[in-house]
Amino acid sequence: MALPYLWLLLFFVVPFIIVLKISFSDMDLAIPPYKPLLEWVGQNSLAIKVNFENYAFLFTDSLYLNAFANSIKVAFLSTLLCLIIGYPMAYGIARARPALRNILLLLVILPFWTSLLLRVYAWIGLLKANGVINNVLMSLGIIHEPLTMLYTPFAMYVGIVYSYLPFLILPLYANLEKMDWQLLEAAQDLGCRPWQAFFKITLPLSRNGILAGSMLVFIPAVGEFVIPALLGGPNALMIGRVLWDEFFSNRAWPVASAVAILLLILLVPFMMWYQSVQARETAGAR
């Protein structure tokens, strides 16, 4: 037990302390490209130089704040879209015959096991100007000019919703599967219409499943890099991409670290919320 504990401490917790440290460092034209925080000045005095410039820079250049705001917007709307598509699917699977249920569940899990990169790549083939969707629509005579879909926000939303949908369906299904459907029958016997019964009983009872699934989509989607980079085009301003470019293209390690710290501060409340929802779910299952 001590082994995984120490492992996670060294390779998961300590790195964040280093990121925090570097986010307060000056940039330097050296390898690695930052200056130490602690410096010996003179004989016996150690000086700590804490530099808030990287953070000040993030708040003055509108690029970063826009990227943060845009990432939250994209992640939120994608989560909502996943819910709209995923809820009926999870519901339908939970109410199917047990034998069919396992097959349907397997079909939801299968794409999750194949490479994310390759599934995102599939959308390039579908969405591009001479891609599958345009070819089909043109041959049917619905459109005469190919639609511009690839490298637009639309393509990015499609990519995110498509990739994260299984993450929403699985926890939601796990929750709905435990539901006592007799409650619904009782409500209908007492004169509720099916829709009313759904909104008054099923939806409130599946609250934890909805929250858990939504967090599993929202939190990683805020920092998503691959999908905006491949489908979103040059204007898709997402914070994960900004961090990547600061690090790999500009070699601005301190700025990239400051971006990471701000992103983390933004996401930690959601992560804690997720953990408390999970704890309630497992406690309820026992």
Add this chain to the structure above:
Amino acid sequence: MNYRSSIFVLTCIGLGFAFLYIPILSMVVFSFNASRLVTVWDSANSPTLKWYASLLHNEEILDAAWVSVKVAVINATGSVILGTLAGFGLARFRQFRGRFTLNAMTTAPLVMPEVITGLSLLLLFVALEQLIGWPAGRGITTMTIGHMTFSMAYVTVIVNSRLVSFDTALEEAAMDLGARPLKVFFVITLPIIFPAILSGWLLAFTLSWDDLVISSFTSGPGSSTLPMVVFSKVRLGVSPEINVLATITLGVVTTMIVAVSLWMARRAKIDKASAG
């Protein structure tokens, strides 16, 4: 209980699965297309296997695939060991110092954006190299450490949920009969949680095989993984060879998943029969 679903729910399920599977199937279909234009069907020369042949002669992709296999196998094995220990600790010992931290540390990597994990690991490796000279440079070792850190979190969750749901009376009975704790673990606990460990291994393998972001941060020169090569190719546009790669991946994954779930279904039936 009645299993009839409304037309509305059935339509949603149908459309949902179409959304999930049309992109995947389109890659399979176009992997047999002769045209270099990938999405324009060349009916005169298709279907063809020529891109399959050209993939098998693509040195860059084969080398990268070999790096990916090595990282994925070491990662999966290491994550299973660490993840099983963590999952066991969390499930069997309700109270110990650091339980809360261990729980938080195994949940956080599941949702942590990869760019943050990747960046922080790289900065750790750079700082360690300055301090103690290890790891000297970056490559397969650093990549594997990075992958294990997030894969073990998944294994922990799987093993933990299996352990929580099984009857501890078996373990207690074995101990009453004089078995030492370590023996109980290997003779009773391990065989019972074996399906969870197997799923954990396969999941850890897949996560590593598929990872782009953490690999990019923690890899060094000459150790490009398959996703890194695919990513740089895909950035330049579609390529028929990538369709082939996707089709092969899909074939392998489908076979594995179907085989494992059939095996588990049979096992569950045997368990039930012997219990009843």
